[in-house]
Amino acid sequence: MDFKANSGIWGTMFGVPCIVADNFLKLADEAQIKVLLYLLRFSGKSVTSEEISVNTGVPVSQVTDAVMFWKQVNVISQESEIASISPVQPQILIAPEPVEKTVETVSEKSTDSASTAAANAASANTSPNTKKPYINPSEISAIIQSDNNIAELFTIAETLLGTLNPSMQNSLIWMHNYLGLKKEVILILIGYCVDKNKTNASYIERIAAGWAENEINSLETATAEVEKLNSAHTYTNEIKRIFELRQNPTTNQQKFISQWQTAGFSTELLRCAYEKTVEQINKVSFEYINKILISWKESGFKSPEDVKNAEEEYKKKKRNDSPAASDGFNADKYKIFINNI
Numbered sequence: 257m258d259f260k261a262n263s264g265i266w267g268t269m270f271g272v273p274c275i276v277a278d279n280f281l282k283l284a285d286e287a288q289i290k291v292l293l294y295l296l297r298f299s300g301k302s303v304t305s306e307e308i309s310v311n312t313g314v315p316v317s318q319v320t321d322a323v324m325f326w327k328q329v330n331v332i333s334q335e336s337e338i339a340s341i342s343p344v345q346p347q348i349l350i351a352p353e354p355v356e357k358t359v360e361t362v363s364e365k366s367t368d369s370a371s372t373a374a375a376n377a378a379s380a381n382t383s384p385n386t387k388k389p390y391i392n393p394s395e396i397s398a399i400i401q402s403d404n405n406i407a408e409l410f411t412i413a414e415t416l417l418g419t420l421n422p423s424m425q426n427s428l429i430w431m432h433n434y435l436g437l438k439k440e441v442i443l444i445l446i447g448y449c450v451d452k453n454k455t456n457a458s459y460i461e462r463i464a465a466g467w468a469e470n471e472i473n474s475l476e477t478a479t480a481e482v483e484k485l486n487s488a489h490t491y492t493n494e495i496k497r498i499f500e501l502r503q504n505p506t507t508n509q510q511k512f513i514s515q516w517q518t519a520g521f522s523t524e525l526l527r528c529a530y531e532k533t534v535e536q537i538n539k540v541s542f543e544y545i546n547k548i549l550i551s552w553k554e555s556g557f558k559s560p561e562d563v564k565n566a567e568e569e570y571k572k573k574k575r576n577d578s579p580a581a582s583d584g585f586n587a588d589k590y591k592i593f594i595n596n597i
Contacts, residue, residue, distance in 0.1 A: 270296050270297050270299065273331060275331065276292065284325065287318045287322050288322040290312040291308055291312060291314055291322035294308050321392045321393045324394045388434065389434075390426065391426050396425050396426075399429060405432065406429060409432060409439045413428060413443065416443070416447060417446065435465065436468060437468055437473055441467070442464070444475070444479065445463060445464060445467065445478065447482075448463075448486075487517075488514070488517060491513065491517045491523070494523045495526060499540050501540075508542070509542050512542045512543075512545075512546055515546075516549065521553075525552070525557075525560060526545070526549070529548045529549050533545050533548065
């Protein structure tokens with residue numbers, strides 16, 4: 257079947273900047289796209305927020321935010337806008353109060369937009385349990401202008417993550433102003449997430465909340481935590497390879513892995529325990545492997561060589577039918593262990 261475009265409806269056309277299609281189709285939401293298309297359609301004509309709302313179905317409260325978004329990404333410039341919007345009182349969304357409600361909400365009658373936005377961003381408690389509020393684009397722009405730390409954080413974060421979408425902008429402000437994490441700490445966290453190819457806002461927020469709760473808020477503690485996370489990641493990947501796991505470990509399996517790393521079990525000893533498990537029950541069982549490792553630790557076995565030597569000693573004494581133990585080896589204890597397994 258052949259298809260042919262109906263060019264008859266193209267009698268009147270308007271252009272869309274290439275940067276919109278190239279960079280912002282994934283970042284902009286539906287409301288922002290609708291507002292931009294309407295402004296482009298009536299370029300040079302003065303339109304009100306209410307008119308845009310009626311013709312696009314976008315609530316008036318979101319129209320101003322959408323225009324601010326396109327200004328921030330330089331699709332619409334302050335000096336020469338694609339279409340002008342008649343002045344209307346914008347609806348500023350005040351960030352919700354924290355759970356404890358110990359800080360007063362900034363007055364909606366404030367005439368200083370930068371001060372209002374900054375106050376909104378600081379109105380929540382720095383507890384990691386504080387729910388992340390929504391900060392609209394106009395408030396974000398005011399915060400950037402009034403807070404050099406946030407401005408620098410955004411600039412460097414963009415070199416790591418690319419263009420920051422509104423969700424990520426909210427996340428960065430929340431981590432800095434609400435959780436109280438320092439700029440350099442947030443950047444170390446972002447660098448870690450980029451290395452792991454996990455750069456969605458929710459993933460970064462979960463780690464940030466944990467850092468705030470555990471008071472990881474300096475270059476030294478953040479660097480040490482990243483080294484710890486990298487070590488755990490490497491340890492887990494090695495176990496996945498040894499155990500021939502095709503998927504990431506489950507939550508319960510990951511608990512065992514963390515316990516094994518904390519206990520200091522080497523990957524060589526884990527391989528030995530894995531092989532013993534498969535020989536005995538013909539499948540991979542983290543619970544079974546854990547029992548073997550605990551028994552080996554109680555018996556003082558720290559390496560596969562220790563296990564091999566103990567087995568050979570046990571077989572030798574069994575052949576000789578000698579109840580005595582040599583060199584401190586507890587044959588009876590090892591026999592009980594083998595029988596239990």
